Each structure stands twice: as structure tokens, then as C-alpha cells.
Amino acid sequence: MLRRSNPVLWGVLLFVAWNLVLLFFLLGRPPGGGGAGEGALDAEQLSRDVVKVAEEVEQELEVQKQLLQQIQQQQQRLWGRGKGQGQDRGQAAAPPLSPTLPPPRDTVLPVLVIGCDRPTIRRCLDKLLQHRPSKELYPIVVSQDCGHEETARVIASYGDQVLHLRQPDLSEPRVPPEHRKFQGYYRISRHYRWALNQVFRSLRYSAAVVVEDDLEVAPDFFEYFRGLLPVLRADPTLWCASAWNDNGKEAMVDTQRPQALYRTDFFPGLGWMLLRATWEELEPGWPGAFWDDWMRSPSQRRDRSCVRPEVSRTITFGRKGVSNGQFFDQHLKFIKLNERFVPFSSLELSYLSKERYDVAWEARVYGA
Numbered sequence: 612m613l614r615r616s617n618p619v620l621w622g623v624l625l626f627v628a629w630n631l632v633l634l635f636f637l638l639g640r641p642p643g644g645g646g647a648g649e650g651a652l653d654a655e656q657l658s659r660d661v662v663k664v665a666e667e668v669e670q671e672l673e674v675q676k677q678l679l680q681q682i683q684q685q686q687q688r689l690w691g692r693g694k695g696q697g698q699d700r701g702q703a704a705a706p707p708l709s710p711t712l713p714p715p716r717d718t719v720l721p722v723l724v725i726g727c728d729r730p731t732i733r734r735c736l737d738k739l740l741q742h743r744p745s746k747e748l749y750p751i752v753v754s755q756d757c758g759h760e761e762t763a764r765v766i767a768s769y770g771d772q773v774l775h776l777r778q779p780d781l782s783e784p785r786v787p788p789e790h791r792k793f794q795g796y797y798r799i800s801r802h803y804r805w806a807l808n809q810v811f812r813s814l815r816y817s818a819a820v821v822v823e824d825d826l827e828v829a830p831d832f833f834e835y836f837r838g839l840l841p842v843l844r845a846d847p848t849l850w851c852a853s854a855w856n857d858n859g860k861e862a863m864v865d866t867q868r869p870q871a872l873y874r875t876d877f878f879p880g881l882g883w884m885l886l887r888a889t890w891e892e893l894e895p896g897w898p899g900a901f902w903d904d905w906m907r908s909p910s911q912r913r914d915r916s917c918v919r920p921e922v923s924r925t926i927t928f929g930r931k932g933v934s935n936g937q938f939f940d941q942h943l944k945f946i947k948l949n950e951r952f953v954p955f956s957s958l959e960l961s962y963l964s965k966e967r968y969d970v971a972w973e974a975r976v977y978g979a
Contacts, residue, residue, distance in 0.1 A: 727798075848914070
């Protein structure tokens with residue numbers, strides 16, 4: 612039953628009914644008694660009238676729909692306020708919530724999770740959601756290859772907390788005969804290209820952080836990249852920021868200096884940030900396989916550096932993968948994950964500019 616407090620809904624229904632009557636009238640109108648030329652003009656005029664009426668109906672329905680939604684929202688607030696007053700008349704009702712505007716597009720920093728056939732992606736997603744300070748500022752986009760249904764169900768279980776994309780091309784990639792045993796690396800490279808195109812070209816983000824499904828992140832993972840985003844945008848001699856220290860075993864890092872950052876000519880990967888402009892530069896020459904080695908070549912780096920931390924903001928738990936656990940037991944599992952939160956967005960990071968950094972680095976090395 613329609614409520615009396617919904618006059619707009621009645622108005623919408625009456626408006627639609629009136630326009631339908633008018634439309635039937637126009638369609639059923641007999642042609643005029645003039646000649647063939649006059650009949651053609653009448654038919655053309657009728658077509659224009661029908662199109663005009665349809666456009667007006669569509670525009671008015673959209674306006675009325677928006678008004679109706681606003682009225683219903685206001686009614687829900689008033690109903691909730693009245694209910695609260697009825698339950699406890701001694702307590703003042705909370706004011707209606709003001710609508711929240713989405714953050715500016717250039718401040719949104721998505722995290723792209725590259726997944727395939729590991730249900731253990733849950734560990735990765737759990738940690739990302741645990742440490743994520745804002746769903747609006749840090750949307751999580753999970754791109755899944757392989758068509759693995761168990762993994763797909765795990766991702767789907769997070770509902771609207773993540774955006775689940777599926778790489779559509781599950782065909783066997785063409786590989787040279789001598790690379791047949793490396794077919795997995797060709798799939799990964801193809802998936803990366805597709806996923807990064809989704810983030811930068813379809814979703815139109817200006818920057819993104821890329822992680823794989825076997826990474827666990829530190830408590831200040833999001834703050835780390837938030838602080839480095841303006842640094843990366845302002846310095847053309849930088850082309851990425853990474854959460855990973857490739858020499859980050861506990862015995863080899865200073866855990867008392869978790870705020871320390873460095874420039875490096877080596878592409879670390881394993882949780883890294885890039886800008887859309889960088890992807891537009893890289894995408895045309897993206898390799899068929901071994902994309903990370905390709906990134907480390909001088910022709911891609913072009914004398915640019917990445918930023919990396921003293922203490923890693925990611926660790927890998929993925930012993931299973933295309934590399935068959937290569938180096939995991941000997942090296943990767945010993946990387947130290949940072950445990951102390953560092954407010955990077957509040958720190959002075961201009962020392963990372965090439966001019967200041969090179970001078971300070973040379974003085975430190977030669978003064979040791």
C-alpha cells in the first residue's frame with residue numbers, strides 16, 4: 612500500500628500515465644487528407660513527436676527517481692529518530708547524517724592484488740583489510756587468472772570489500788619450444804598486462820600499488836605508500852616505490868630505524884607503486900614473460916631509481932609458485948617484516964630527491 616507521505620511517487624505514476632495516453636493518441640491519429648507529400652510530412656512530424664515525448668518521459672523519470680530517493684532517505688532518518696525517542700525519551704536523537712562526498716580521484720590509491728590458484732590469498736586479503744585505514748581511499752582490486760574456482764570462492768567471500776576481476780584469456784600462451792617449461796611465466800606476464808590495463812585504463816586510477824597473492828603486509832603498509840606518493844609524483848628521477856628490501860633479513864637491517872628509506876637502482880618488486888604515466892610508457896613494450904627481469908634492464912630503468920625501505924613492509928609466504936619455492940627456504944622466509952608504525956605522510960622526505968640524496972650518500976660512504 613502506498614503511503615500518503617509519498618506524493619512524489621503518485622506524481623511519477625500520473626505523469627507516466629498521461630504521457631502514455633498522449634503517445635497512443637499520436638500513434639493512432641489518422642493521416643491527413645492531403646497528397647503523398649503532405650502524408651510524408653505528417654509521418655515525419657509524428658516520428659519527431661514520439662521521440663520528443665520519449666525523451667521527456669526519460670528525463671522526468673530520472674528527476675523524479677532522484678527526488679523519491681531523497682524523500683525515502685529523509686523518511687528513514689525521521690523514522691529512526693522517532694523510534695529512538697520512543698525507546699528512550701530522555702535521550703536526544705542523533706542528527707541526520709550528512710552525505711559523504713567521494714575523495715578526490717587523485718588521492719585514491721588502489722591496491723591491485725594479482726591472484727591465480729592459491730586459496731591462501733585469504734591471508735593476503737585479511738592483512739590488507741586489517742590494516743586498511745579507508746575503503747574509499749584504498750580500494751582493493753583483486754585480479755584473478757587461471758579460473759580456479761576454489762580461489763574464486765575465497766575472493767567472493769569478501770563481498771564489496773574488494774573488487775573481483777577475472778582475466779578472461781585462459782588459453783595456453785604461445786611460447787618458444789625451449790621455453791615450454793617456463794609457460795607459467797608467460798601466463799603471469801600476460802595477466803600483469805591485462806590487470807594493469809584494467810586499473811589504469813578502465814578504472815582510470817592515477818597510481819596503484821601492486822601486490823601478489825602470497826604477500827603479507829605490515830601495519831604501516833598503506834601509510835608507507837601514502838607518504839611516498841607525492842615524492843614519486845614530484846621526482847622524474849624516480850619511477851617506483853617498493854615495500855621490499857631484498858637484503859632485509861633481520862640480522863642485516865636496523866630494526867630501530869624503520870623510518871629509513873633509500874634510493875636503489877634495482878627494481879625490488881614484491882609490493883610496489885607506479886604511476887599511470889609510467890604504465891603508459893611501459894605497456895607498449897611489455898614482455899611475453901619474465902616481466903620483472905625486463906623491468907630491471909637499463910632500457911626500461913633509464914637511469915631512474917626506486918625507493919625501498921630499511922625494513923620491509925611486505926613478506927612472502929608463497930613457497931608454492933611457478934618458481935617451485937626457489938630461494939624461499941634459503942632466503943625469502945627470513946625477511947623481516949616491520950612491526951612499528953611510521954607516520955610517513957607526516958615526515959620530511961625531501962632528502963630522497965636525487966640532488967640531496969647523492970650528496971649525502973657519497974659523504975656517508977666516503978666518510979665511513
